[in-house]
Amino acid sequence: MSASALAAPNYAERRAQLRRQVFGGKHPPDAVLINSPANLYYLTGFTGSFGALLMTPDTERFLTGGIYATQAQSEVLGIPIVLNPTLKEFNATLTEVVRELGARTLGVESGNSVAGVQALRKAARRAGVRVLPIGTPVEKLRRVKDEYEIARVRDAAALADATFQHIQRLFQPEVAEWDIAMEIDFYMRRQGAYPAFDTIAVSGERTALPHGKPTERRLQKGDFVTVDFGAKLNGYCSDLTRTVVIGKASAEQRRLYDAVLEALERCITAIKPGKPGKQIDAIARMVLEKHGLADYFGHGLGHSLGILVHDGSGLSFRDKTPLEAGMVLTVEPGVYVPGFGGVRIEQDVVVTETGCEVLTHAPVELMECEG
Ligand code: ZN
Numbered sequence: 001m002s003a004s005a006l007a008a009p010n011y012a013e014r015r016a017q018l019r020r021q022v023f024g025g026k027h028p029p030d031a032v033l034i035n036s037p038a039n040l041y042y043l044t045g046f047t048g049s050f051g052a053l054l055m056t057p058d059t060e061r062f063l064t065g066g067i068y069a070t071q072a073q074s075e076v077l078g079i080p081i082v083l084n085p086t087l088k089e090f091n092a093t094l095t096e097v098v099r100e101l102g103a104r105t106l107g108v109e110s111g112n113s114v115a116g117v118q119a120l121r122k123a124a125r126r127a128g129v130r131v132l133p134i135g136t137p138v139e140k141l142r143r144v145k146d147e148y149e150i151a152r153v154r155d156a157a158a159l160a161d162a163t164f165q166h167i168q169r170l171f172q173p174e175v176a177e178w179d180i181a182m183e184i185d186f187y188m189r190r191q192g193a194y195p196a197f198d199t200i201a202v203s204g205e206r207t208a209l210p211h212g213k214p215t216e217r218r219l220q221k222g223d224f225v226t227v228d229f230g231a232k233l234n235g236y237c238s239d240l241t242r243t244v245v246i247g248k249a250s251a252e253q254r255r256l257y258d259a260v261l262e263a264l265e266r267c268i269t270a271i272k273p274g275k276p277g278k279q280i281d282a283i284a285r286m287v288l289e290k291h292g293l294a295d296y297f298g299h300g301l302g303h304s305l306g307i308l309v310h311d312g313s314g315l316s317f318r319d320k321t322p323l324e325a326g327m328v329l330t331v332e333p334g335v336y337v338p339g340f341g342g343v344r345i346e347q348d349v350v351v352t353e354t355g356c357e358v359l360t361h362a363p364v365e366l367m368e369c370e371g
């Protein structure tokens with residue numbers, strides 16, 4: 001299904017929500033500046049890498065440079081656009097507009113670099129504007145996905161499933177890790193998507209590297225092979241990991257696999273609104289502990305998924321935020337035994353009112369690939 005099959009998201013409503021959040025509290029700034037590309041995309045539909053949304057309680061402006069002039073006019077609808085003149089410092093234009101809107105204090109998101117904030121402060125001081133931190137209000141809104149966004153992740157997940165299906169013929173001796181990774185990327189690009197992150201394809205002992213880069217190593221009989229990849233399709237990401245065995249699995253391989261699969265299934269069953277993410281992470285650790293493998297699980301259970309592949313708080317041991325219906329998360333337990341190999345299985349889920357729905361459908365049972 002293409003993005004056009006669903007009505008465009010209601011950007012104006014998202015901005016209205018943000019306004020209520022930032023201007024409704026105690027001591028709000030007069031204006032806020034949103035400049036993270038993911039947040040601009042969420043609030044306006046702008047797909048460029050450089051722009052700024054200025055909002056006061058009752059006005060808004062979208063600023064960008066000449067390189068995005070045409071694009072901003074076609075993508076950013078219903079907001080007056082201000083183009084920074086060539087050769088003029090962007091922050092100077094920005095702070096002038098802040099003053100024109102009658103604002104004396106400007107709230108900035110906490111995702112900005114220290115150098116970026118320093119440069120803005122300097123320009124703001126010249127214009128008599130004070131810069132204040134406002135934390136991450138857009139990220140908070142983005143944690144819970146609306147119907148449009150869930151449909152987008154669903155499409156991206158379906159493409160990841162199709163990609164996994166497509167590369168199965170490469171799970172055979174003599175195929176190099178990087179040929180598998182390249183085929184994954186090529187297939188997703190051919191369907192109009194981008195890799196959501198650098199594709200992982202590792203084999204043999206290298207499967208003990210949770211984030212190993214693909215090499216020229218060729219698959220051999222008896223190898224574990226782990227692929228971890230995601231499609232960014234129409235602005236939203238999926239993230240899928242599967243581990244297979246080339247030929248017949250050994251008893252030890254099957255033991256590791258079954259333990260990870262049990263952890264995965266127990267966690268998916270346990271996901272429910274109201275529970276903090278870390279409570280689900282603890283279940284994975286408990287299951288792996290039972291199998292004597294807890295020490296080999298060296299990362300969080302899962303992350304939030306959306307416009308970015310790490311889209312906010314998720315299911316790690318650090319996540320205290322209670323789950324809410326509409327959150328989209330990965331569930332990805334793994335064990336990594338140095339010198340032997342590792343297993344990770346990753347599913348994408350959306351939290352529902354009563355539990356969760358799994359969005360990725362590639363088989364999770366251990367595949368023994370005979371080539
Ligand atoms: Zn992944």
Ligand code: ZN
Pocket residue numbers: 239303330332346
């Ligand atoms: Zn992931």
